[in-house]
Amino acid sequence: MSQTPPPEVEVAGLDVVFASGRRSVTAVRDLSFEVARGEAFGIVGESGSGKSTVLKAIAGLVPAPAGAIRIGGRSLGPKRSAADRKLMQFVFQDPYGSLHPRHTVEQTLQEPLAIHRIAKGDSLISQALRDVGLSDALRYRFPHELSGGQRQRVAIARALILSPSLLLLDEPTSALDVSVQAEILNLLARLRRERSLTLLFVSHDLAVVAHLCERIAIMRHGELREVLPVERLRRGETSDAYSRELLRASLGFARAGESLAFSPETR
Amino acid sequence: MSDLAPGAIFDAAPRSRGEARIRDIRRALRPLMRNRLAVFGLVIVALLAAMAIFAPWLTFGVSPIAQDLSQRLQPPSGAHWFGADELGRDIYARTVYGARVTLAIVALVSVIVAPVGLAIGCSAGYGGGIVDSVLMRITDIFLAFPKLVLALAFAAALGPGIENAVIAIALTSWPPYARLARAETVTIARSDFIAAAILQGASTSRILFRHIAPLCFSSVMVRLTLDMAGIILTAAGLGFLGLGAQPPTAEWGAMVAAGRDAIFDQWWVSTIPGLAIFVVSLGFNLIGDGLRDVFDPRSS
Amino acid sequence: MSEAPLLEVEGLDVLYRGRGGEHRAVRDVSFTLGRERLGIVGESGSGKSTTGRALLGLIPPPAIVTARQLKFQGQDLTQLSPRAWQALRGRRMSMVMQDPRYSLNPVLTIGRQIMETYRLHHRAGAAEAKRRALEMLEAVRIRDPETVFAQYPHQLSGGMGQRAMIAMMLVGEPDLLVADEPTSALDVTVQNDVLRILDDLVTRRGMGLIFISHNLTVVSSFCDRVLVMYGGRVVEQCDAKALHEARHPYTRALIAAAPDLQRPRAELAVVHRDPAWLA
Numbered sequence: 001m002s003q004t005p006p007p008e009v010e011v012a013g014l015d016v017v018f019a020s021g022r023r024s025v026t027a028v029r030d031l032s033f034e035v036a037r038g039e040a041f042g043i044v045g046e047s048g049s050g051k052s053t054v055l056k057a058i059a060g061l062v063p064a065p066a067g068a069i070r071i072g073g074r075s076l077g078p079k080r081s082a083a084d085r086k087l088m089q090f091v092f093q094d095p096y097g098s099l100h101p102r103h104t105v106e107q108t109l110q111e112p113l114a115i116h117r118i119a120k121g122d123s124l125i126s127q128a129l130r131d132v133g134l135s136d137a138l139r140y141r142f143p144h145e146l147s148g149g150q151r152q153r154v155a156i157a158r159a160l161i162l163s164p165s166l167l168l169l170d171e172p173t174s175a176l177d178v179s180v181q182a183e184i185l186n187l188l189a190r191l192r193r194e195r196s197l198t199l200l201f202v203s204h205d206l207a208v209v210a211h212l213c214e215r216i217a218i219m220r221h222g223e224l225r226e227v228l229p230v231e232r233l234r235r236g237e238t239s240d241a242y243s244r245e246l247l248r249a250s251l252g253f254a255r256a257g258e259s260l261a262f263s264p265e266t267r
Numbered sequence: 268m269s270d271l272a273p274g275a276i277f278d279a280a281p282r283s284r285g286e287a288r289i290r291d292i293r294r295a296l297r298p299l300m301r302n303r304l305a306v307f308g309l310v311i312v313a314l315l316a317a318m319a320i321f322a323p324w325l326t327f328g329v330s331p332i333a334q335d336l337s338q339r340l341q342p343p344s345g346a347h348w349f350g351a352d353e354l355g356r357d358i359y360a361r362t363v364y365g366a367r368v369t370l371a372i373v374a375l376v377s378v379i380v381a382p383v384g385l386a387i388g389c390s391a392g393y394g395g396g397i398v399d400s401v402l403m404r405i406t407d408i409f410l411a412f413p414k415l416v417l418a419l420a421f422a423a424a425l426g427p428g429i430e431n432a433v434i435a436i437a438l439t440s441w442p443p444y445a446r447l448a449r450a451e452t453v454t455i456a457r458s459d460f461i462a463a464a465i466l467q468g469a470s471t472s473r474i475l476f477r478h479i480a481p482l483c484f485s486s487v488m489v490r491l492t493l494d495m496a497g498i499i500l501t502a503a504g505l506g507f508l509g510l511g512a513q514p515p516t517a518e519w520g521a522m523v524a525a526g527r528d529a530i531f532d533q534w535w536v537s538t539i540p541g542l543a544i545f546v547v548s549l550g551f552n553l554i555g556d557g558l559r560d561v562f563d564p565r566s567s
Numbered sequence: 568m569s570e571a572p573l574l575e576v577e578g579l580d581v582l583y584r585g586r587g588g589e590h591r592a593v594r595d596v597s598f599t600l601g602r603e604r605l606g607i608v609g610e611s612g613s614g615k616s617t618t619g620r621a622l623l624g625l626i627p628p629p630a631i632v633t634a635r636q637l638k639f640q641g642q643d644l645t646q647l648s649p650r651a652w653q654a655l656r657g658r659r660m661s662m663v664m665q666d667p668r669y670s671l672n673p674v675l676t677i678g679r680q681i682m683e684t685y686r687l688h689h690r691a692g693a694a695e696a697k698r699r700a701l702e703m704l705e706a707v708r709i710r711d712p713e714t715v716f717a718q719y720p721h722q723l724s725g726g727m728g729q730r731a732m733i734a735m736m737l738v739g740e741p742d743l744l745v746a747d748e749p750t751s752a753l754d755v756t757v758q759n760d761v762l763r764i765l766d767d768l769v770t771r772r773g774m775g776l777i778f779i780s781h782n783l784t785v786v787s788s789f790c791d792r793v794l795v796m797y798g799g800r801v802v803e804q805c806d807a808k809a810l811h812e813a814r815h816p817y818t819r820a821l822i823a824a825a826p827d828l829q830r831p832r833a834e835l836a837v838v839h840r841d842p843a844w845l846a
Contacts, residue, residue, distance in 0.1 A: 046754035085468035182824035211826035252788035
């Protein structure tokens with residue numbers, strides 16, 4: 001009997017508390033979920049839900065209690081080794097802030113290669129640019145010479161150049177126009193297929209997450225309200241009151257008494 | 268590739284990192300070139316550099332240290348364009364050669380002060396906690412000393428001379444740069460691109476050197492150019508007190524001091540070097556103002 | 568019974584001249600507005616916000632705003648003096664902006680700001696102005712108007728701040744409200760609350776509303792009519808309910824590019840920009 005591989009990501013009882021002086025804010029409370037290898041998992045929540053904090057805890061950017069985070073079966077603490085860093089990479093929300101303003105595209109892509117002492121950087125960089133659909137002419141440009149969509153592609157190229165198996169995405173398309181968002185989402189779907197990536201996609205936009213992900217977790221005020229497969233979400237089969245409210249609000253504006261094309265509550 | 272970049276994409280793509288950098292610097296400095304006062308300042312500083320480098324030619328071989336007591340305190344004339352000092356030395360030649368000392372002091376102080384300030388400030392800002400506290404308290408201690416007094420103390424302890432003057436000035440000038448670098452670092456450290464570097468596994472020193480320090484550079488440059496005038500004056504002050512370059516080396520501050528007894532009757536002995544100090548300080552100030560407008564338009 | 572239109576715009580142009588050359592942010596925009604909700608949808612650079620600001624005379628020189636016709640309630644807006652604009656703004660036409668953190672004065676209490684707006688346009692004593700301000704705060708369904716009256720903008724959540732902004736902008740009882748991305752900075756569950764308030768106030772007071780947004784879902788469900796802008800031009804004008812029958816390729820592409828909860832697709836349509844659209 002073959003053994004199923006361990007889940008790529010296991011979060012168990014994650015608590016994240018930010019303390020400054022006497023005041024403390026609980027950003028994430030007792031969160032537990034699992035993501036299988038190769039799965040696209042979405043986390044949706046409004047502001048203050050703690051969704052970005054979960055992602056940062058997995059990445060090691062904010063401290064998490066020991067044993068709360070396991071990647072590929074291994075428990076990971078805040079101190080990450082070089083090998084740990086190669087396993088997972090992060091795409092940030094703001095395409096204007098996630099690239100160093102004084103580094104050319106080439107330098108931005110070279111940096112992870114230099115840190116991990118990977119040779120033949122030039123060909124890897126050319127390949128990375130091709131993978132994200134950027135022309136080689138942009139190689140020596142600075143971020144301020146690129147559009148938002150192009151910057152985000154560079155950020156994705158940078159994330160993938162070390163060939164991680166897990167990609168963490170924190171609202172990667174929220175700052176982009178709808179048409180540019182469509183291109184980036186298509187790009188992510190293709191890259192995921194080609195490289196068999198596991199995706200952890202955080203967003204406040206339910207429609208975007210439902211497009212890309214297979215299972216969706218809904219968070220509110222630091223707590224996990226529900227995890228459900230996307231088909232059930234689309235049919236409105238939510239079991240949590242807040243999830244229902246979020247779904248209804250995401251469908252658009254409805255005046256009192258008016259019903260939308262599909263009403264989740266008729267189930 | 269279908270979204271258009273905001274304009275810059277329409278010129279030919281640079282073909283290497285170096286070419287990209289040069290283009291970027293030129294583009295950043297173009298507004299500086301349009302600022303007439305800043306260009307005037309650049310001309311002055313260029314003249315200073317020219318005077319220092321081409322001194323032997325510019326003085327037509329006249330020596331700055333050759334004494335001729337028969338020419339003592341001669342007014343400006345065909346023989347001595349700026350007159351002669353109390354030992355009969357040609358003031359024009361001494362002024363031109365004095366540029367070397369000024370330039371040397373300015374260059375040496377800059378080369379010490381900027382890296383030290385950046386290193387301490389960036390480390391403090393990025394490290395936070397106890398590292399920040401300790402480094403900043405050390406900075407505060409040095410900041411508390413008045414420049415000239417500390418310089419005097421060092422000169423008294425180490426003996427007079429240009430090298431010691433440079434050390435003394437540098438030791439009292441670095442604190443503001445550390446503070447500046449720290450303030451910038453604290454803001455920069457919160458950026459996503461730093462988080463990205465951490466996530467790639469960059470070591471702290473790599474982040475400080477390659478990611479943070481380059482971004483603090485422009486503020487440090489602006490501050491440095493604006494401080495030049497102060498550095499030149501401090502050096503001149505030390506020279507005036509006899510603690511800088513020692514005789515017979517021509518140094519503008521010392522020249523001013525030497526002429527102070529004769530200032531009413533033989534005004535040229537003090538005034539000419541004094542004017543030189545003034546003009547060079549003005550030049551650096553104008554450049555500094557121009558740079559500040561280019562790099563930090565909010566503060567103007 | 569047909570009524571004279573509130574706003575008549577014909578051939579509106581906004582031109583910016585900079586060192587890099589000329590830039591036409593708004594080109595030949597024409598539409599009329601009655602006492603209805605008109606949505607203006609576009610991506611960044613489409614000129615939608617600039618159009619909104621031009622309608623209120625908020626485009627400062629050196630930009631040049633021209634129009635063949637720009638009439639508000641029959642009054643010509645093209646040659647208005649600054650004093651005449653001041654009399655109009657806040658009193659008969661008003662604007663709500665995206666983020667109350669940046670559009671409310673951070674050093675004045677909410678109550679003070681609303682009172683100030685009211686007293687700018689009405690001869691009223693402090694007591695009367697305070698009463699009106701509290702009335703407005705209640706009208707935007709703030710449960711505890713007295714408390715919010717005394718609070719500063721930074722003490723309010725996004726939704727509350729936006730309601731306070733709406734209260735402030737409607738206290739003068741304007742006939743036209745321009746809302747520039749009023750709900751874009753808010754959580755989606757709060758968005759609908761704020762939209763409901765706007766809806767209620769606009770209907771009850773018979774105001775005209777121009778709703779500027781990049782969000783097609785919200786605009787198509789909230790507004791009566793929709794204008795789609797691209798590259799400074801209006802490429803589509805239609806009823807909100809008829810949006811799926813839109814004719815311009817950009818509109819169709821924009822609708823197809825947005826992920827839809829109810830229509831899953833493997834790949835989202837990508838907008839192929841035809842340079843002819845910018846002609």
